[in-house]
Amino acid sequence: MSPEPLHSSSTAPDAGVVRVPQWRRGLDAVLYSSTWLALAALALTWSTFLFWQVHIPFRLGLMIFTATLFLYNIDSVLPYKHGQPLMLSGRKRWMLEHRRELLALAMVALGVSGTLFFLDGWQHLMLFLGHLAAISMLYSLPVVKVRGQWxxxxxxxxxxxxxxxxxxxxxxxxxxALHLNKPLLGPVVGVLFLRRFFFILALAFVFDIRDYTKDLHTGTRTFPGMFGVPATKWIALGALVLAGIVVPAGVGTAEALVLTLPLLAAASTIWYAEETRSDYYFALLTDGVMIFQFLVVYVVKW
Known part of the structure; x- marks a missing residue:
């Protein structure tokens, strides 16, 4: 793994401690507290509104941002994750050292997102949004017994x-789409959903590559573990091709060409992904591709 930041209160110059620059401490906090990832979720949601040339409501954007912040931070402080007998990366080490802060951040984010959910009248979609929350929560919690193990x-x-x-x-x-009263199963929404699905699917394979050894040790059967890293990269690139083929209605040829830029950035990230790369490669660069997509859509559609 990449060199891991050492956090120490020692100030003696001969203590043999690597001093972490202030800017890097700040960067670690933004990346490993899932703030950057929550911004990516907000950016992708915003890009959907841009496709339909509608302003994103501030409170809806804030609800998406804080809900993402809650789900990822509550997942990161689960006790079993810190009991795995594996070498900790710099990212995992930071999370372990800041578990209390991450839990507090998750609770604040839950309070904000929950308040906005009820104040803005999303209760009628409780079942729909609840199944997404359930998948997110049960993603890391034992729910199925397989061969005697949960x-x-x-x-x-x-x-x-x-x-x-x-x-x-x-x-x-x-x-x-729900906010704008667009039918979820209609072609306008369906095409954009498929494009987004394949785009995120391609990026998700990168994190399977990152977790290759950990998943082998924990018995999680992923694409890299079953088919190898090179084959997984080709599968991910295939998902990007599908994302490129599915073009939303109303997008002209020139716009379609510009909108391939995030796909090319994602392809580069996938091609050069290796388990041994820095935590920043995955947390900053790969997640940053989603924010780059928003910027491209913003230029094209607004």
Whole structure:
């Protein structure tokens, strides 16, 4: 793994401690607290509104941002994750050192998102949004007994990348569609949903590559573990091709060409993904591709 940041209160110059620059501490906090990831969820949701040339409601954007912040941070502080007998990466080490702060952040985010959910009248969609929340919560919690051992949804063979792609596509495409009273099964929404699904699916394979050794040790059967890393990269690139083929209605040829830029950025990220790469490669660069997509859509559609 990449060199891990060492956090120490020692100030002695000869203590043999690597001093972490302030900017890097800040970067670690933004990345490993899932703030950057929550911004990516907000960005993708915003890009959906941009496709339909509608302003994103501030409170809806805030609800998506804080709900994502809650789900990922509550997942990161689960006790079993820190009891796995594996070498901790810099990311995992940071999370372990800041578990209290992450839990507090998750609770604040839950309070904000929950308040907005009820104040803005989303109760009639409790069942729909609830199934997305259930998948997200049960993703890492043991719910199925397999060969005498309790397994989470992510531990079921080859399933976790599809769960990630489905939830992210549903939140960032279907929630805006519901807000605008667009039929979820109509062609306008369906095409954008499929494009988003395949885009997120391709990026999810990158994190399977990152977790290759950990998943082998924990018995999680993923694409890299079953088919190898090179084959997984080709599968991910195939998902990107499908995302490129599915073009939303009303997108002209010139716009379609520009909108391939995020797909090319994702393809580059996939091709050069290796388990030994820095935590920043995955947390900053790969997640950043989603924000890059928003920026491209913003330029094209607004």
């Amino acid at each position: 397994r989470a949804l992510r531990d079921l063979p080859l399933l976790k990348v599809f769960l990630i792609a489905y939830v992210w596509a549903a939140v960032t495409v279907w929630v805006p």
